[in-house]
Every structure is written in C-alpha cells, then in structure tokens.
Amino acid sequence: MNFYAGGRLDRAGLRRRDHDWIQRLLANPQTRLVPVWRQQSFVLPTEMPHIATLLREAASELIGSAQEVALLGLEGDPESGIAYFALEISSIETPETHPLLKAAGRFADIRSVGPLLGQEEGQLLAYARGLMHWHNRHRFCGVCGSPTASEDAGHQRRCTNSACNTVHFPRTDPAVIMAVTDGERLLLGRQASWPPGMHSVLAGFVEPGESLEEAVAREVKEEVGIEVEDVRYHSSQPWPFPGSIMLGFNAHALSTEIRLSPEEIAEAAWYTREQLRASPENETFRLPRRDSIARRLVEDWIAQKN
Numbered sequence: 198m199n200f201y202a203g204g205r206l207d208r209a210g211l212r213r214r215d216h217d218w219i220q221r222l223l224a225n226p227q228t229r230l231v232p233v234w235r236q237q238s239f240v241l242p243t244e245m246p247h248i249a250t251l252l253r254e255a256a257s258e259l260i261g262s263a264q265e266v267a268l269l270g271l272e273g274d275p276e277s278g279i280a281y282f283a284l285e286i287s288s289i290e291t292p293e294t295h296p297l298l299k300a301a302g303r304f305a306d307i308r309s310v311g312p313l314l315g316q317e318e319g320q321l322l323a324y325a326r327g328l329m330h331w332h333n334r335h336r337f338c339g340v341c342g343s344p345t346a347s348e349d350a351g352h353q354r355r356c357t358n359s360a361c362n363t364v365h366f367p368r369t370d371p372a373v374i375m376a377v378t379d380g381e382r383l384l385l386g387r388q389a390s391w392p393p394g395m396h397s398v399l400a401g402f403v404e405p406g407e408s409l410e411e412a413v414a415r416e417v418k419e420e421v422g423i424e425v426e427d428v429r430y431h432s433s434q435p436w437p438f439p440g441s442i443m444l445g446f447n448a449h450a451l452s453t454e455i456r457l458s459p460e461e462i463a464e465a466a467w468y469t470r471e472q473l474r475a476s477p478e479n480e481t482f483r484l485p486r487r488d489s490i491a492r493r494l495v496e497d498w499i500a501q502k503n
Contacts, residue, residue: 199434199445200311200488204320206270206281213268213350222268222280226254229279231269231321233329235287236439237304238322246310248318249302250281256297259284265332267351269324283325283351285332308438311488319488320435327437328352331367334439338363368440373412374400375446376494377425379453379467383498386420386465393480397491399462400443413446421465422456425449431497434490443490447498470499 212218222228229250232239240246251259260266265285271278292298307314307322314322328351335354338345343358345365356363376398377384385396401416403409410428417425431445455465473495476484485491 198316199432199490199493200316201320201323201435201437202433203316204270204324205317206272206321207275207278208270209268209275209350210352213352214348219268219350223253223260223266223282225280226252227279228253229281230256230259230284231281231325232259232284232286232298232304233325234289234292234304236306236326236330238307238310238326239298239302240305240310240314240322242303246305246313248314248322251297251301259286259297262286262288264288265329265347265351267325267328267332267347269321269328281321283329285329287333308486312486323435323437327435327440328367330437330439335365335368339365369435370441371403371409372400372436372441372443373403373409373416373446374398374443374490374494375413375417375425375428375448376431376498377417377423377448377450378498379450382453382467382469383473383495384421384423384450384455384465385468385495386462389463392483394483395485396482397485397489398494399465400491402441403444409444409446413448417448417450420458420461422454422458424451426451431494432490436490445490445494447494473499 231250239249241249263284263286267283269281269283271280289295292304307326311319336345338356340363341358341361343356345354346357348355354365386399387396399417399420403412413428414425417423425448427449429447431447434443436443476482484495
C-alpha cells in the first residue's frame with residue numbers, strides 16, 4: 198500500500214450530519230485533536246518524528262478559537278471508539294510560545310518528516326492537512342461569491358446566500374503518473390524546479406473529457422514525444438499537497454527517441470535496472486522520495502525479472 202493511504206479510522210460518513218452526535222464527540226474528554234497550522238502538521242518534539250495529538254479535555258481554548266473543526270473519524274467501536282478531529286489554528290501567530298502547543302509538540306512540513314512516519318500516522322496527518330487546506334481555499338462560493346459555512350462535520354461547505362445555496366465538497370484533482378518502459382529500460386525525466394539530481398517517472402493532471410488511459414498517453418506524448426500502448430493500472434496514492442490523487446500506471450513505449458518539450462520537462466533519458474540499482478542518491482542523480490508512488494513505480498519495475 199502506498200504511503201499516505203491505509204488509514205485505520207472509520208470516517209463515519211453516514212453520521213456526520215448528526216449535529217448532536219458530533220457535539221457529544223467534541224465534548225468527550227478522550228477525543229483526540231490533530232492541529233494544523235499554516236499547512237504544517239503537529240509532531241512530537243523528538244529526533245524521530247511521530248504524530249502528536251491533543252486530548253480534548255486540555256484543549257477547550259483551541260477548539261473555541263479554531264477557524265475550522267472537522268471530524269476525521271473514529272478509532273475502534275462506532276459507539277465507544279475514540280474520535281479524531283482536525284483543528285485549523287493558523288490564526289495563532291507563534292505556536293512555539295503557546296503553553297499547550299509548545300509542551301506537546303512542534304509543527305513541521307509533513308513532506309519533510311513523512312518518510313520517517315509510520316503508515317497510519319502519515320495518512321492521518323495528510324488527511325487533516327488536505328481537508329484544512331480545502332476549507333481555507335473555499336471560504337467563498339465559486340458560484341455567487343458569498344461566504345460559505347462548514348457543514349457535515351467539516352466535509353462540505355454551503356453558500357450562505359439563500360438564493361444560491363450551493364453545496365461545495367472537498368476538491369481532489371486527479372493526476373496520472375506512469376512508468377513508461379521499452380521492456381529493458383525505464384524512462385525517467387526531470388523538471389528544472391526539482392531538487393538537484395532528482396529524476397522521476399512522468400506525470401500530469403487529467404483534463405476534462407478524457408479517460409485516465411488517454412491522459413497517460415497524452416502526457417507522455419506532450420512531455421517526451423513518445424507514443425505508448427498497453428496502459429495498465431498499478432495503484433493510487435492520496436497526495437494532499439495541496440489536493441491531488443495520484444493514479445499510477447505502467448505503459449509500454451512504441452518508440453524510444455525522446456523529443457523534449459522544454460515547457461514540460463528539462464531532461465529525460467532511458468535507464469536500465471542496473472543503472473537504477475546503482476543510483477548514487479546524491480545531487481548528481483537520485484530517485485523520487487521514498488514516500489511517493491513515483492518511488493514505488495520505479496522500485497516495482499526494478500524488482501521485476503527482465
């Protein structure tokens with residue numbers, strides 16, 4: 198299973214509209230709170246990062262001042278399990294001096310600590326971050342421009358203009374990411390904005406009116422001028438940075454001549470399994486980050502028999 202997926206929580210989608218039930222969960226002293234501050238996640242102040250949560254009984258002030266409160270889900274029994282809520286607390290100017298926060302943890306970019314987290318911890322922090330980012334970006338209705346209000350325990354927003362009343366749901370942008378091979382070699386590319394040395398498989402957003410398979414073929418053709426066939430689904434990964442779902446594929450190249458589109462990609466080349474196994478992982482050449490589906494696509498191909 199890819200990183201940032203595989204959460205253990207029951208999202209309780211059928212009960213989120215029960216306002217009284219949500220209020221009881223929020224009043225439960227055993228409820229856990231997952232703060233998000235300016236798109237950063239709360240982790241323990243230890244050398245090896247782990248998720249840090251706050252107990253409800255100690256955090257009444259934070260709940261009262263939070264810009265958004267959203268149910269993430271329940272752990273354990275639906276009636277007696279522990280509830281987890283995300284809190285958007287970006288209005289706090291200096292969390293490092295806040296008495297409760299500084300005693301319990303620190304804020305960090307999940308992309309810097311993600312590879313060091315456990316699978317379930319990474320999923321929960323990414324889930325909270327992505328949901329809070331959506332709330333911050335959708336405070337006004339895209340139809341009429343009026344303010345929106347949170348509903349469904351933080352999983353939808355409704356326009357406050359009664360004449361409009363449009364309901365907005367958390368946005369997830371689909372993107373395809375593909376391991377393109379010629380049988381013996383894997384195609385990797387590099388964008389100029391990436392960290393020094395990093396190479397990865399090709400990727401791009403799905404456009405309106407096209408299938409996922411068509412998006413794979415179009416992106417490869419646009420970026421490197423190669424046509425592909427035998428497009429096969431591999432796996433998917435939530436990537437809430439800020440709000441994507443990565444849909445992984447394998448594809449076979451019909452040609453090997455690379456014709457770069459300078460606006461799309463800075464460089465690309467074919468690599469054998471031996472070359473990738475010997476990757477120096479430095480500023481000369483490195484594979485994608487270990488918490489990404491890109492890395493899994495590469496490693497799964499390397500592990501295949503020739």
